[in-house]
Every structure is written in C-alpha cells, then in structure tokens.
Amino acid sequence: xxxxxxxxxxxxxxxxxxxxxxxxxxHVLNLSIAHACKHPLVRNMIDGINATFLFFDxxxxxxRYFEHVLSQQETEVTRKKLIGLCKxxxxxxxxxxxxxxxMYVSITTCLQYILNPGMDENLQDNWAWDAQTKVTAQGILxxxxxxxxxxxxxxxxxxxxxxxxxxxxxxxxxxxxCQAFALVEQRITTVKDMRTNIDVxxxxxxxxxxxxxxxxxxxxxxxxxxxxxINRSNVGDxxxxxxxxxxxxxxxxxxxxxxx
Numbered sequence: 351x352x353x354x355x356x357x358x359x360x361x362x363x364x365x366x367x368x369x370x371x372x373x374x375x376x377h378v379l380n381l382s383i384a385h386a387c388k389h390p391l392v393r394n395m396i397d398g399i400n401a402t403f404l405f406f407d408x409x410x411x412x413x414r415y416f417e418h419v420l421s422q423q424e425t426e427v428t429r430k431k432l433i434g435l436c437k438x439x440x441x442x443x444x445x446x447x448x449x450x451x452x453m454y455v456s457i458t459t460c461l462q463y464i465l466n467p468g469m470d471e472n473l474q475d476n477w478a479w480d481a482q483t484k485v486t487a488q489g490i491l492x493x494x495x496x497x498x499x500x501x502x503x504x505x506x507x508x509x510x511x512x513x514x515x516x517x518x519x520x521x522x523x524x525x526x527x528c529q530a531f532a533l534v535e536q537r538i539t540t541v542k543d544m545r546t547n548i549d550v551x552x553x554x555x556x557x558x559x560x561x562x563x564x565x566x567x568x569x570x571x572x573x574x575x576x577x578x579x580i581n582r583s584n585v586g587d588x589x590x591x592x593x594x595x596x597x598x599x600x601x602x603x604x605x606x607x608x609x610x
Contacts, residue, residue: 387506389606391599395502396435398493399450402457403432405490412464415477419460420453422472427452444514447507454494458566461491495568501559501595508555509603512540538608545604552596 362369387396406412417430432453433446450457463470464479464487479487493499516533544551563570572594 389599389603391498391502392506392603394493395499395506398490398499399446399503400435402450402490402494403434403446405486406432407434409483411477412483415464416456416460418472419463419470420456423456423459425452425456427456429453432457444510447503447510451503451507454562455565458491458494461487461494465491495566496573497559497563497568497570497591498573498595500563500568501556501591502599504555504559504562505552505595505600505603509541509544509607512544513537541604541608545601545608548596548601548604552600553592555600556592556595 387393406416413431420427420430429449429452433449435443435446463473464477465484467473467477467479516537560570562568570591572589572591
C-alpha cells in the first residue's frame, strides 16, 4: 500500500505527481505500541497468542473440536473462534486480547484434552490426533500455563485498554487535529499516572493474574534464572514474583509506551 514503487502510493503518483502521501491518523500510535511491545516477555506473550490462533485456525478439525469444548464449558462466551493479531490495526488487537481472555480457560482445557483424550468425559466422536498436532499442542500449552505468560498478558491487556478508545477514534473521518491532540494528551496523562502509582496498580493486576493461575493450576513463580545475568535486564534477586514482574515487565513496558 505505502510502497513508492509497487504500492498504491506509487501508482497514484504515476497518475498525479503532485499527490501527497500521508499516513493514517493512527500510524504513529500503532508504531508507539509496537515499539513498546518489543520487550522480550511481551513479545513472547504475543507470539504465544498468535501461535494459539494459528493452531486452531489452520485446521477445521481442531476448530470443530475447540467448539465442542466451548459448548461444554459454563461460560457466557458467544464467539466460537479466536481472532488473529493484526499487524497494522491495534483496534483489532484489542479485540483479540478480549476474546483470548474470555476463552483462556477453554483453550487450555482443549489443549489438555487433545493431549489426553480420556480427560474429556463428553467425548462421543473418535477424535484421533496425529503426533505433530500433539507436539504443537504441548508446546502451546506449556506457554499458556506459564505464569510469565499469564501476568504479562494481564498487564499488557490492561495497559492497552487505556489507548483502545483513542485507537478507534483516530480512524474516524470527522476527527480534527485539535480533538486528536486532546485525546492523545489525555491518554498520555493516564499512562503517566499508572506509572507513577505502579505499586498500587500492579498489585491489582497481579492479584487478577493469581486468580486465573489458581483456576488453571499454574504455579506463581518467576522464570528460571542463572546466577550471573549477562544478556537479560533482570532486576532484583528474583525471589518475589510480584516484585520481579513489576520491575522487569510492568515498569519497562509503561516506560517504553510513555516515551514513545
């Protein structure tokens, strides 16, 4: 689309050399969020969500079985399919995070059933899974049931909720520059306040993460660390999970987002 040679921009300029190319109003916001998400744990979390989406989306059989598991769960979820992470539009990513959280328990349950069919008490049809499917399911399940993934997911979702309204409004045709500037300033202030009160804010997010972890039987612990850190920017002794994830994920992520 934006390529000067092969994209729509280049084609239009061939027809009218005076045409001026401008990015959409959300372009800089999208870049800011994308840069903040380059933090290793955040990037790994996003990769895990995308791998989960592709696992079910690429196989009608797996998708049908996932719908079977969803029908057995006592949940208010009406959607039957996961949503992929759009690379350019963060409004869709917000929707993806909401959907993923509402299906979190069902996803892990489905993966466990694929690995251990005997656990599914309502299984009627013969769902035979090949070795590669089980290997992939095991890898995704290990990712989703790690506390690092869970707490990072809860944190990023909460922070991105701050910018979700502006991401949608910036794409409207009737928004002028003054309104856009005011919206951005409001969200910057909100992010700054969250960073200033990080102790209180993160305590609430950590409690939410622990609640989900207890439901899924996930151990609340920090990642395995070596004695001498060289390539990781780990802060603290790594014995207290709350302090570890606040110092190594929450604070850096908010700082990146605020600076951008």
